[in-house]
Structure formats: structure tokens, C-alpha cells
Amino acid sequence: MWVKSIFLILLLVTITVKSFSSTTPLIKNVYRGGEHFEGPHFAKDEGALYWVDISQQKLYRLNVDTGNVTKRDIGYGPVSLVVRVKDHTQLLLVSARSELYFLSWNATERDTSLRLLSAVDIGLPDNRINDGKADAKGRLWFGTMGNEINDRVEKDQGTLYMLTDNNYINPQPKVRPVSVSNGIAWTADNKFMFYIDSPTRNIDVFDFDLETGSIRNRRILFSFQANNITGVPDGMTIDRDGNLWVACYNGGMVIKIDSRAGKLMEQHKIPASKVTSVMWGGYDYSTLYVTTSSRGLNAAQKAQEPEAGSLFAIYYTGSTGLPENQFAFANADKY
16 A cells, blocks of 8 residues: 555656646756847748847857857948848848848858848937837838947937838838837737837837837836836747747846736846847747847956856746747849
8 A cells, every 4th residue: 555655656746846847947058159149030931040249240040950050240330130031031131230231141242142221310320220020011110229338328319110112211210219229029919019118117018000000009018117127128029928028138037027917927037137138939939039148247247147148048938929020022032
């Protein structure tokens, strides 16, 4: 009888351990050695995660099947945005300074591989593009920011734009003024758009019309100050349940927010204080990729944060994301 009891106890312990391990998030360092990693974008049809190093002016590509990482030097100025072009494998839209370029990953020559599509904030030479994403119609929403010195940005110099294959010469301003245009996300039904202007320390929500691309009724969904969250909100993504996942720059964590109630649900500590962005990836979109920065850290701080400037992956969050939208542009490969 006692043997049977011991067996049942061991079985229960095993089931409990398996259950616990399958739902306890695991944070893994995927790639280290960057300075200011940002802008992760997952392309499922390639099995690849793209991201950038803003200050080093580099573009990275992770093959999720092999773990192999390759990179490209852009060299035109700060590189902050990368989005796959729809229906064109390994054709990307990237930003450098305040310009947008098409780039074929397989092209051999740096200069000839970059094809200028658009430029914004003309007359504001210290401005640059920051974050951006495509909506469900394939329109690119991207924003700019003012001159940055030692993590301080000139206030109200930027704009959030919407760019299509019809207005790429003069992208449409959607929000102005902006100080540091950052994370963008949409609900699965495309009725709401979430947006971050980092210095406000708020996550805002708009009513969104997918057909027209119009936004209205801006209001605060979540305040870092009111919820005692350290740092400022940076990059952001959304999961299948409609919850937001937000990178906390100078906060050392990723937080999960109920996008309906505006309530804090979870906090995930990252071994780097400057957490810059987040994006779902993996073939089932269950891996949360997290980019971080080491920029501005002194020697003592770098010794305390040896993994700062790394790409991380969080597994077993219990959540999954949605496929990331790609930029739609007719005949982009021939542009």
C-alpha cells in the first residue's frame, strides 16, 4: 500500500513540476554585443527575425531554425526601423536618419542596394525616424523625434506619419507634435490603435478606422507615473488576447497591460536596464523577442549589466502574438 502511495506522490510531483515549468517564463540571451538594439520584426515565411542597432547603423537577421545571425552595415546614419515588404522575400523597408529605403538582403553592394523611397522632416536636420509598423492594410505608420543628446530629446519636434504606395512622396502627418515617436499596436479587430510618445510616460489609445486610416478620440490608457512604473515606455506589441506588452526603457523590464481596462497584469525583469522593444516571433508566435541597449552606460554600469545590448527571447509566457503586418508597395522589387 505504501509503495502505491509513494508512486502516486511521485506522479503528482512530476505532473506539478511539468505544469510549473511549462508556464513559468524562461528568459534566454539570443545574441549579445550590440550597442542600441531596437525594432524587432518577425517574418514567418522566412523563419527570420530582423532588428537594428541604431547607433551602430547595422541591420541584423536571425535564422530561427539554425540560430545563425548575419548583419549588414548601412552606414547612412542612425538606423531605427525595419519592416518586410509584402510578397517580396528578403526585401525590406529600412530607415536611415529621416529617410526610408528599400533594401534587398541579398544585394552585395551597400550603396546600390539602398533605394530611396521617402524623406520627411525636411528643414529639421537634427530629426530622425524612430519606430514604425505596418497596419493590416499594409500602410506604414512611422514617427520621428528631435535632436537627442545624452538621452535627452528636444521636445515636440517630431511627427507620426502614415505612408502608402500613393503618398510616399509626401507621407501624411497623423499626430503632431511628438517628442519621441515610439511603440504602435492595433487590436485584432482593428478598432483601436495604441501609441507611445515616450516622454509623456503614457500609452495612448485612438479609435481606428482601418478602411480610411483615420484616428480620433485620443486618450490615455495607461500611465507609468500613476502605476509607479520605472522608466519610460518604448517599443510595444500586442498578443492574441488583446493584451499589450511594453518595453520599459530605463526600467529594466517588460510589462503586460490589459488593453481594455488599462490595468497592469505582469512584470518580467530583463537583465538590462535599457529595454527598447518587443515583438512576437517563432512559427507559433509564442516567443517574445526583446531588444536592449548599452548606450550611455558608464564602465561601472556595464560591469553591473554585462548583458546590456543583447537580444533576448522570453519563452513560456502563456501568451502568443499575431503575425506582424508587412509593408505593401506595388512592384517594390522594381522601384
